[in-house]
Amino acid sequence: MTRIDDVARRAGVSTATVSRALRGLPTVSPATRERVLEAAAELGYTASPSASRLAGGRTGTVAVVIPRVTRWFFATVVEAAEETLHEAGYDLLLYNLGGREHARQRLLHTANLHKRVDAVMLVATPLEPADFVAVTNLALPGVTVSSGTAVPGWPRVLIDDRAAAATATGHLLALGHRRIAHISGDPSDELAFTTHIDRRIGYRQALLAADVRPEPELDVEADFTINGGSRATAELLRRGPLPTAIFAACDEMALGAMATLRQAGLRVPDDISVIGIDDHDVAGVVGLTTVAQPAAEQGRIGARLLLGPLGHGDPADAVEPPVILPTRLVVRESTAPPRAG
Amino acid sequence: MTRIDDVARRAGVSTATVSRALRGLPTVSPATRERVLEAAAELGYTASPSASRLAGGRTGTVAVVIPRVTRWFFATVVEAAEETLHEAGYDLLLYNLGGREHARQRLLHTANLHKRVDAVMLVATPLEPADFVAVTNLALPGVTVSSGTAVPGWPRVLIDDRAAAATATGHLLALGHRRIAHISGDPSDELAFTTHIDRRIGYRQALLAADVRPEPELDVEADFTINGGSRATAELLRRGPLPTAIFAACDEMALGAMATLRQAGLRVPDDISVIGIDDHDVAGVVGLTTVAQPAAEQGRIGARLLLGPLGHGDPADAVEPPVILPTRLVVRESTAPPRAG
DNA sequence: CTGAAAGCGCTTACAG
DNA sequence: CTGAAAGCGCTTACAG
CATH class of the missing domain: 1.10.260.40 (lambda repressor-like DNA-binding domains)
Known part of the structure; x- marks a missing residue:
């Protein structure tokens, strides 16, 4: 050499x-x-990167932490972040927590992340009180994407989850629905992964604003996957009487809901309406009505917010208040007025 | 510190x-x-990782190179590889080429990858003749996943693409179809990304074995995405007369095909059958018949094959001949016999 | 604008 | 089994 x-x-x-x-x-x-x-x-x-790092103290590397690459939203965020970071000359270390608690612990506490990377992007990553200490101790610049919990000193980019949920619920209400089920995350898991909490709040507020009383038996817990949506919908079918519409907290759950409904011999939207949040690539394919959120843009903006403190950013990108990106209702064929009677 | x-x-x-x-x-x-x-x-x-690397010459890091994280197969491979690598104490540097030719060039030629990582996993990454020199010069252990082109000295894990395509086509033939369209990659792009080449060969061989002459106008080029499948199907509709079945080279294309057919007022499988390859999560949701391939397993095995030369592997994993994983036909509701007449 | 020298924080022969 | 010392290949004050 x-x-x-x-x-x-x-x-x-x-x-x-x-x-x-x-x-x-x-x-x-x-x-x-x-x-x-x-x-x-x-x-x-x-x-030699190793020598440069040791002598210079900079690693030229950014850690991107996500719950699951196999979920549409996170893959899309990673893809956009990757491009932005590599264009700025940074390498991307991927941490896919995959729901493994020990993976999160290892990442935040034991491994000395601060010696491996110059900055951290946390995408929808739950932080418990103890974690905040660890993250703060990293003493690294960072950004949170799609996370309701702010890390002091780190910029944030996200959507307004309550508003998105209210939009989805409002669409169903406007069509005349009153018995609207909701499929979302575990309500007791309030510590950190706030997305489902906020979407549930938006759902309830929209109902209340329309003088509809939220019914506990129409609020079903599931994980944010196709299978989660399927299982939750099966649970709704078991509980009966059926709602006239289902608002799933993400498109993947909505897809699972549609599949289970179809298997049960129910037609969407004739027998029951379904709406999600995301605008997953597949949503257009199956005609799913949804509230679109800009996923790639969140990754891109998140990366830019990171590059700023690293001296590679456009100063114009330096912001303190959270960057809240717009969502919009995309009406397709999975929602319709409830059947008469 | x-x-x-x-x-x-x-x-x-x-x-x-x-x-x-x-x-x-x-x-x-x-x-x-x-x-x-x-x-x-x-x-x-x-x-300190930087100091260890400089003194010891090992980086504790593996590069994973993929075409696009947002495609189901690659996300699944990455997720499995990530878990295996992190469990062995390795970090994962993600390179998402995203179809950007300059990204591949930069990766293989300019950036001194060999000083950043201990090993490389190339997932379905095209290699041109010139690239082989670059890859060989890296002088790193590596593995190719889902790639027809072998890198000398590197183990491989993949499926038999020809057989998978023949299985898909054979299923349609067995149902009685004779006019079977194929949607796959650009036939002229034969350099390296061999997946679509091999799947097309399997398709043709299956037809010929059944005494069906492949018709050029039923063979449409598209990229491996939902939109690609949509566009290719629109092209088929334009060309008419319509085939009685479509074999898409991957599930995402098949999903796009189903969407476009439905929009054209055609019913699947009543008017036309559709089959893919993958067993994408969504396949079950929309009832897509497909030839399932083990994606996570390819990532996991690929990572293990990498860990072997790094001294962290089970010697039993050390193999030279390609690891060829089995595929299997999963019949759902998108395929049926052609309509009489 | 440029150089000599120290230092970054480890690992690795080598010697015992 | 353990230690002293060199060395990995850069960057960074410091001095000029």
């Missing part, structure tokens, strides 16, 4: 100058810089 | 001994090891 000394010798300068020239520091004369770049190119030299 | 010297002092040993004890090297007496571990625990010490 060619080292910095080789380049220095060839260019007739010191290693310090090579280092400066290659990193584009302003304190190098144009002529010298030219010679250094030429020598480096001829030797095919690039600095 | 506490450093190795602090631990050494506290334990009353040299830094060399601390280093050995903490890494579990066998050349440390039990008593000494105990004292070192205790001291490290008390100080909350873990070695």
Whole structure:
């Protein structure tokens, strides 16, 4: 491997100058810089990341922490963040917690994340009180994406989950529905993963605003997957009498709901309406009405908010108040007025 | 930050001994090891990755290169690989090429990947002749997942794409179909991303084996996405006369096909049958018949094949011949015999 | 604008 | 089984 000394010798300068020239520091004369770049190119030299990190203290790497890559929203966020980060010259370390509690613990507490990365992006990652200490101790710049709980000093990008849920519920109410079921996360899990909490609140507020009393037996818990939606819907069928509409907290759950309803011989929307949140790629395919949220944009903006403190960002991107992105109702074929009678 | 010297002092040993004890090297007496571990625990010490890398030459990191995280198959592979790698103590650097040619070039040629990672997993990543030189020059252990082109010296894990395609086509033939369309990748793009090539070959061979002549106008090019499937199906509708069945090279394309057919007022499978390959999560939801392939298993096995050369693997996992995983036909509701007449 | 020298915090022969 | 010392390949004050 060619080292910095080789380049220095060839260019007739010191290693310090090579280092400066290659990193584009302003304190190098144009002529010298030219010679250094030429020598480096001829030797095919690039600095060893390990050595640079140890000497310089910067890793050129960002950690992106997500619950599950296999869920549409997170994959989309990661994809957008990856592109933005790599374009700025940063590597992306992926931590897919996958619901494994020990994975989160290991990540936040034991592994010295702060020596591996320059910044952290937490996507919809639950933080318990103890975790905040750990995160703060990291002493790293960071950003939270799609998380109701703010980390002090970190910017945030998210949507207004209550408003999105209210929009979805409002759409059903406007169609004339009154018995509207809701499928969402575990209500007792209020610690951190606030998405489902907020969506449930939006749902209830919309009902109350329309003088509809929320019925506990129409509020079913499930995880945010297709299977979760299926199981929750099966539970609704078991409980009966059936609602006239189902508002699922995400599109994947809505897809599971549609499948289970169909298997039960019910037609959507003739017998029962279904609406989700996301605008998953598949939503258009199955005609799912949903409240669209900009997933890629959240990843892109999150990455930009991270690059700012790292000195690679556009100062215009530096914001303190949360960046709240708009959502919008997309009406397709899975919602209709309730059947007469 | 506490450093190795602090631990050494506290334990009353040299830094060399601390280093050995903490890494579990066998050349440390039990008593000494105990004292070192205790001291490290008390100080909350873990070695600086940058320093370890520079001194030891190992990065503890693996690069995973995929075309697109937002596609079901790749997300599933990444998720499984991530878990396996993190459990073995490795970090995962994600490279999502996203169809950007310059991203692939940068990755393979300029960036000195070999100084950043200990091993590379290439998932369905096209390699042109020039790339092989670059990959070989990396001089790193690696594995290819879901790729027809082998990298010399690297193990491989994949399915038999031709057989999977033949199974799908054979299912339609067995139902009585003769005019079977195929939706797959760009036939002229034969360089490397061999998946679509092989699936097309399997399709043609199955037709020929059944004495059905492949018709060029029933073979439509598209990218491996829902939209790709939609567009290709729209093209088929334009060309007419319609086939009685469509075999899409992946489930996402099949989903797009189903959506477009429905929008055109055609019923699946009454008017036309659709089959895919994958067993995407959504396939069960929409009743898509498909040839299932084990995606998570490919990621898991790929990661294990990588860990072997890194000294963390089960020697039993060391294999040279390609690991070819089984696929199986999953019949749902999107396929049926062609309509009489 | 440039260089000599120290230092980043580990691991690894080498010697005992 | 353990330690002293060199070395990994850069960057960064400091001095000029």
